[in-house]
Amino acid sequence: MISAGEFRNGVTFDMDGNVFQIIEFQHVKPGKGAAFVRTKIRNVISGAVVERTFSPTEKFPTAYIERKDMQYLYSDGDLYYFMDNETYENIPINADKLSDNFKFVKENIDCKILSYKGVVFGVEPPTFLELQVTKTDPGFKGDTATNTLKPATLETGAEIKVPLFINEGEMIRVDTRTGEYLERA
Numbered sequence: 001m002i003s004a005g006e007f008r009n010g011v012t013f014d015m016d017g018n019v020f021q022i023i024e025f026q027h028v029k030p031g032k033g034a035a036f037v038r039t040k041i042r043n044v045i046s047g048a049v050v051e052r053t054f055s056p057t058e059k060f061p062t063a064y065i066e067r068k069d070m071q072y073l074y075s076d077g078d079l080y081y082f083m084d085n086e087t088y089e090n091i092p093i094n095a096d097k098l099s100d101n102f103k104f105v106k107e108n109i110d111c112k113i114l115s116y117k118g119v120v121f122g123v124e125p126p127t128f129l130e131l132q133v134t135k136t137d138p139g140f141k142g143d144t145a146t147n148t149l150k151p152a153t154l155e156t157g158a159e160i161k162v163p164l165f166i167n168e169g170e171m172i173r174v175d176t177r178t179g180e181y182l183e184r185a
Contacts, residue, residue, distance in 0.1 A: 005056035013060040103158040130185040
C-alpha cells in the first residue's frame, strides 16, 4: 500500500481496478484547511491523462507492471507475434496495443512487453535502432551550407527526415522515441 503523501513521479498504483502512473505531483498546504496532493496521473492501460487531488492519508495498493523482453517475429493482419526468450512461446498481440514508434521495429528485434496481472497493454521498442535507408532523393554536392533535411524511407516503411549527405543503402541510427535521425551507423 502507498499513501498519497508518499506519491512521487513514476509511481504506479491501483485505483478502482485501473492502473495509474504519476506524471506530476505537488504537495499543497494552504493557509486554511487541510493539506492535499495535486497530481497529474496517466491511466497506464488506456493512456488517458487526468488531473486529480488526493488527501495525503488516502491509501492505494501498489501496482507492479511486468516488463518482459520478447522478440518480434512477424505480423499477420492486425496481429503481431512475439516470442518469449525464455520459454520460446509465441504470443499474439493486437495492433492497438502497439505505440506509434513501433513502425521502426523490424523482425527479430527484442522489445519490452508491458503487462499488468497477465494482461498485455503495451510494447516498448528499443530506444535506438540501426536501419537501412531504402529510398531518398540524392543530395547535391555543395548543398551543405545549412543543415537542411530531406525525407527518407527506411527498410521498415517508416519515413523520417535525414541530412542531405545520406544516400540510399546507407545504415543510420534512429531514436525511436522521437523518430529522429541520430547518425550514420
